Amino acid sequence: MTARSIRAVTAATLATALAMTAAACSKPGSTADGSGPGAKDSAVVGIAYEPDSLSPLLGYGKDGNSKIFDGLLALDGDMSLRPALAAELPKVTGDGLTYTYKLRQGVKFSDGKPFGAKDVVFTYETILDKKTNNAAKTELDAVKSVRAEGDSTVVFTLKYPYAPFARRTVLPIAPAHVAGKQDVNTGPFTTSPVGTGPYVLTKWSKGEKLSFRANPDYWGGAPAVKKFTMAIVKDDDVRATRLRSGDLDGAILPPNLAKTFKGDSGKKTYAAKSFDYRTVTLPTGNKVAGDTAVRRALDVAVDRGAMVDKILEGAGKPAYGPVPTDSPWFAKGTERTHDLAKAKKILDDAGWKPGEDGVRVKDGVRAQFPLWYLSGDKLRQDHALAYASDAKKAGVDIKTQAGTWEVIEPRMRYDAVLAGGGSPADPDFDQYTLLKSSLAGDGFNNMAWYDNKRVDTALEAGRRTDDEAERKAAYATVQQELVKDPGYTFLTHIDHLYVVNDTWAALSTQVEPHDHGLASGPWWNVEDWKPKK
Template sequence: MTARSIRAVTAATLAGALAMTAAACSKPGGSAGSSDGAKDSAVVGIAYEPESLSPLLGYGKDGNSKIFDGLLAFDGDMKLRPALAAELPKVSADGLTYTYKLRQGVKFSDGLPFSAKDVVFTYETILDKSTNNAAKTELDAVKSVKAEGDSTVVFTLKYPYAPFAERTVLPIAPEHIAGKQDVNNGAFTTRPIGTGPYVLTKWTKGDKLSFKANPDYWGGAPAVKKFTMAIIKDDDVRATRLRSGDLDGAILPPNLAKAVQAENKKRETYAAKSFDYRTVTLPTHNKVAGDPAVRRALDVAVDRQAMVDKILEGAGKPAYGPVPTDSPWFAKGTERTHDLAGAKKILDDAGWKPGDDGIRVKDGVRAEFPLWYLSGDKLRQDHALAYASDAKKAGIDIKTQAGTWEVVEPRMKTDAVLAGGGSPGDPDFDQYTLLKSSLGGDGFNNMAWYDNKAVDTALEAGRRTNKDAERKAAYTAVQQELVKNPGYTFLTHIDHLYVVNDTWDGLSTQVEPHDHGLASGPWWNVEDWKPKK
């Protein structure tokens, strides 16, 4: 979970198409004017908005940025494939050197050529201390990146970092443009130029991202010529606009997806497995939430399966940490069973005694704290309310409150937050930024200010070796420590649901990160869609 990743920095990624005219907005995906009336445009509804469109600041770092390409990309099965690289990298026997041969003839959308110098510029700029990229710890292993001519790039690592190749899906920025601007505030952050299949035409903040197809894209010009991502933070509004015909597709919570699908058989529902979790931060600096006994009690007081059944309508599974239970990295035996009696005993033994109103008190401190959730996010609201209800049964009074991230962020040091995160692939990707003590207070990294030296040691061990057995042991140790002192109460892992008009062929889903809709969805490969005849 990187800074702003809870809502969008890794807001990581996809984007969408040309600014629509008034007519196109009322009839999204209107006729291309061809003889067969094929559609050449689509409008989809997403829940999150990026803060920046610059990969130098974290945009698109997990892949699928339609403006940019990385050296590598993920296919539909989440296997790495070449993108700006002509082939997969050659890795030295000691795991310290990665050599990439670059694809020839690639141009940025302004017509200037892509070369090795752009790769070097991108990585060196991200690693520069003056660059405000909250995800730079993800590239901590990089010692140097050097160009060998125009078509070869060599990365040298400080230590053998097993998932390094997966980090090179990071989009490449043009040195000739971004290198001449203030990296943190220049025009490139909102008007980017890349090598990707789509070109940004307009970004109306709070409203939509508009793109057009790149006719000179090295992978072939997309059939979807215009693709717009409407930014609609409220779940109910997104559903209403899909019903009304304003949208061709949208991400929806399970109950709304089911209802919208049932109303119109010409829509398809796409379910995507994900690493996306919902969790409650338990701030170390809160006298109640920071108490290990309270944390352990909440961990067993919560009824995760009920949340899956009632809130997600079965579209997900209980979460006991950032690693899903069906992942090979999950530590068996760290599941927590719903046990209200056990929660009460933990609190009793720790000196938290029920008051006259049933709420516990210890040393004059009442067992209560606020829990914030994002305004308009029905899933977070429902999770927050269910969590507070379960906590109250154990004698802990949690006050749920809605707010924007601008309201919530300054309060995160002492107030709990119904947060989200999750990144497919390697366990280092999410656990390090979520749990590393040195990242407490670093934006949306380690939101709970979690501080556990054993976890810190295991996280470093896990990322500094490429030996599977050693890595497995390290991440098992992390998960076991979270049982002893859970700085977060993990609730559910969520399957993402998308409802889309049945107009195009080629739609599919990947295993998805937390930043759903923007980074993923059935439109992760929109450049490959073809109109149905």
Template sequence: MTARTVRSVAAATLAAALIAVTAACSNPAGGSAAADTAVVGIANEPETLSPLLGYGKDGNSKIFDGLLTHDAQMRLRPALAVALPEVSADGLTYTYRLRQGVTFSDGRPFGAKDVVFTYRTILDAKTNNASKTELDAIADVREQGPDAVVFTLKYPYAPFAERTVLPIAPEHVAGRQDVNSGDFTTRPVGTGPYVLTGWSKGEKLSFAANPTYWGGAPAVKKFTMAVVKDDDVRATRLRSGELDAAILPPNLAKGFEKDEGRTTYTAKSFDYRNVTLPTHHNVTGDVAVRRALDLAVDRGAMVDRLLEGAGRPAYGPVPTDSPWFTAGTERAHDLPQAQRILDEAGWRPGADGIREKDGVRASFPLWYTSGDKIRQDHALAFASDAKKAGIEIKVEAGTWEVIEPRMKTDAVLAGGGSPADPDFDQYLLLKAALGGDGFNNMARYDNPVVDAALEDARRSADPAARKAAYNTVQRELVRNPGYVFLTHIDHLYVVGDRWTGPDGGPLTTQVEPHDHGLGAGPWWNVENWKPKQ
């Protein structure tokens, strides 16, 4: 999780509607009752369904569309725009021509005013969108007639077009409410292929096909996302037939490999698991402790044993097979070197083997989210590796409501990652000014060299200069880690063989970000699925 959005509670009327929809479309004996219905199990749900507060900012919302979208290969394609943007020679002006004849799900027309409203509202200081720094490059956005929008940038921002997959909200609905607490946050109206019919927080989100969708009415008419935070329970519900599909950790997905009528899909991702090392704790605030932990961890063993090979060691936010990865920043598992670093920094083993310095015991808590087996396994393995170096880690489980107030001083088994551009994840993860801003920079990492490099990379249009800046960031994370990165995880989805892709072939996945579940997985394009004949 890398950004905070406003928490809100679904209306009771939606919960009642959801119960009716779920009863009609779920068949515990064999998945969905109808060929045009799908029920999928996800691990997490959003805190809001308003794009003004951060929902769907990386694309693939089922309720909304952006100006652009991604295809299966993560290439940008037109959505509410009719073409990719026209970009001025100096890289400071982006012009989007808009699709005509598009309506919101309430029947009102979509137009340029809605695009301008969406971006201006997000950038408004009163809007509680912790991701608004991702749009920092925008100096102005304005209508150019009813069917075109022009963005003017403060500086050339190479990945700006990637930012325009952000969903567009209707001014005539959201503009008449409090942006942070109005009904739109739980009862959204969009131009997307589906309409929300019910949301019971912590249980289910239900959708019905939008019959007037500009891209054509979906063949899957009812789509339910069952929120099942516990991995074992999700697997059990899939096995019983209550779910048609689910995201599962590798060890549980393996149990479905030989099942007839089900297929496991592997999605490569930028999704990492890491441990925050809060600078405001008297143990993890010591750079020597952070460097030692970075070397004491056995990443290869985690990939082999915890992920059963479905992932890669992580040495930073960028996967090793990405062109943005900095060669030479790989860290081998080196327990003797970790112990030497601690010895030289004055952390000496006590009678029980746990180190001490100036009366401070080398001990700290590490939190993970309850029911998340992958995080639990990573936390326990990390604690075991740390103990061999003489550092005691007390592993605790809790909800985000329990964990968030403790993040200033307590370590967290966290995650993040974005495949679109390194700016999208690293700026929020590492920028000192964002420390303590919700789930941004959870460790409160403060490194002026990194801050300067992040700004240089963000403000340059030169690919070589951007690569050099991100090389600096990754090398600084070796010298002064604010986090210990553990693994990059492949996402595994088990899906019943009742549908085909839009061309009659198998379902597909994309390269995925950390935020998986709602818009990712094989259902990233559920609006294009076809029932198998």
């Protein structure tokens, strides 16, 4: 799980009123510079989450598509690796321990300074520095050293053969001449970045929007969308309202709101398959949620199929772990069917007996715990309410509560959370940070404080070999252990839906991770959009 900052949101009713007032007071496309919604060379899209920082040294853009920056490699529409700041795919030695990258020539940062090997070395060494506050630095654990050979070649030496290493090098490159001259954690580069990407940040109005202009000297060609704005709209209903009023050109929406635009001929809906899951953390520090019997009972008490049908309206699939059922990494036989009778028997056998009010009790402890979800996120709210309803039928009383991440994060060790995660790049990318016991309490990593030695061993085995059969066996072990010892109740994998004005060509979607909207969605390749004739 990657840490992200979600600042306090106002009540949904107030936010809706403000959004409608703003829409009524300004005409789409009427801004002084002609960059508002509907302008021919601009686009304004609504996203749900705001980044904590725009520095790749602190984790921004680590999965690619950062717009301000480029990595050595990038992912195309089919999620295949292609060269970006590297001139070609890396040369890898037979033992899988050395990766050599030849760099693209003539690339410049947006301040006009040349890009070179020193910037690549600086970026990776800085991220790996213990003083750098990057919660994702374990993703580069395999790196032993990175060195420059001249100004156009970079060589990575690994500690062990790490099969997905090349996919880690979509990580954006920061300029040593700027970021290297200031505090990596607090310096101005974190909010005023300089990169080699297709867009340049012009303004970041915290809690409101990020504004970009096209980089005319971009090595991949100047984008046709000259001005691009990401409006931060955390409430789903408000986002839909602003899209309908013409205040936005596009937005990510939950299924129930996306379907309200079906009859609008001027808009088009894009569905993106994803590895994005919703799960309930069951923290070991909670006397009820940390009980293995309660966890196993909830795992079969939940009706995942009903959630897909009623909450997602078919735009997704049941989740039994972090790996989707249609992935080649999914371990067949780890599916769990909805079985309320089995759930009750598990609890009975473990000594959790129904009380007078139907809520189970064991050794004087009521089977009751809180479940937090993010304010304004309707999908999380609906999942939380459905989960609590299913649990109630088994005799477990779950109290759902809404809050911001600032409210939720300090409670994660003892309170359950309706969380999200998922990465399509490789099973190591999400599972290690989700389940590794040593990462418990490390920000949003291992939010459930899960501790399973067999899982720890399998996770290490999966990342320390490039043998596909050995890796599949390792991740099958992880999934099998989650059946016996579920520290989370996985609910659904969600297809992301985006509604966009039908005025641009070349729009498409990728298979997406959990963190979506900012660098995913149909605007993952906004630099390639062309206006329709």
